[in-house]
Amino acid sequence: MTGHELLDFFNRAIRPLKTRVMMSLGRAVVRAIEDDKNMQTMTVEVLKNEVLSKVERFQNYGFTSHPFEDAEAAVIFPQGSREHGIIIAVDDRRYRLKGLAKGEAAIYTDEGDKIVLKRGREIELTTLKLTINATNDTVINSLRMTVNASQKIDFNTPIATFSTDVEINGKVHVDQTVKADGNIESLSTVIGTVNVSTPATGGISLTGIKSAYNTHTHNENDNAPSPTNGPNQAI
Numbered sequence: 001m002t003g004h005e006l007l008d009f010f011n012r013a014i015r016p017l018k019t020r021v022m023m024s025l026g027r028a029v030v031r032a033i034e035d036d037k038n039m040q041t042m043t044v045e046v047l048k049n050e051v052l053s054k055v056e057r058f059q060n061y062g063f064t065s066h067p068f069e070d071a072e073a074a075v076i077f078p079q080g081s082r083e084h085g086i087i088i089a090v091d092d093r094r095y096r097l098k099g100l101a102k103g104e105a106a107i108y109t110d111e112g113d114k115i116v117l118k119r120g121r122e123i124e125l126t127t128l129k130l131t132i133n134a135t136n137d138t139v140i141n142s143l144r145m146t147v148n149a150s151q152k153i154d155f156n157t158p159i160a161t162f163s164t165d166v167e168i169n170g171k172v173h174v175d176q177t178v179k180a181d182g183n184i185e186s187l188s189t190v191i192g193t194v195n196v197s198t199p200a201t202g203g204i205s206l207t208g209i210k211s212a213y214n215t216h217t218h219n220e221n222d223n224a225p226s227p228t229n230g231p232n233q234a235i
Contacts, residue, residue: 074089
């Protein structure tokens with residue numbers, strides 16, 4: 001057997017193996033997705049006019065997604081059998097988040113929502129509405145925290161507790177009762193018609209205190225009991 005004949009024999013011998021290896025991997029285009037089963041399945045077009053249905057897509061535990069049609073997939077075919085393909089990766093160049101720095105990672109959607117794990121141990125979350133459901137407790141531990149709300153912040157809770165001082169640069173509006181177990185101190189003017197309740201009096205108002213002060217009189221002295229005029233400086 002000549003060398004040429006030996007080479008030809010070898011090529012013919014390994015041709016089935018070569019074909020099986022080449023048929024064991026493939027790129028595909030996603031044509032349809034079924035996401036209502038325990039394992040997500042897809043209909044993919046591997047070669048032109050070669051459409052495979054109900055191909056299982058394996059995803060990493062704890063992570064799942066529902067891609068769009070026309071996304072691209074990487075498919076493997078164990079033992080080269082096109083009847084039992086497995087999708088091991090799906091990507092979509094139309095929506096992939098680009099421009100990340102080396103070492104960064106992200107979760108994203110086509111609508112622009114994203115969670116980016118950035119360099120410098122910084123996490124950036126972008127969305128229109130954020131909802132956190134915690135059945136028992138929500139704990140935030142931070143050196144500083146800033147909340148920028150351009151319209152309003154609502155706290156729907158039976159009670160809010162602050163363990164230290166509270167500084168408010170604007171007005172405080174209270175619809176019902178303000179209770180202080182300690183002193184109420186004002187470094188400026190107290191204005192209003194607020195009722196001040198005490199166990200001894202049951203309740204007085206700042207307006208009543210002002211009126212009583214401005215109109216009060218008293219006897220000049222014990223020998224001349226005629227009343228004096230009101231105070232020189234009214235409040």
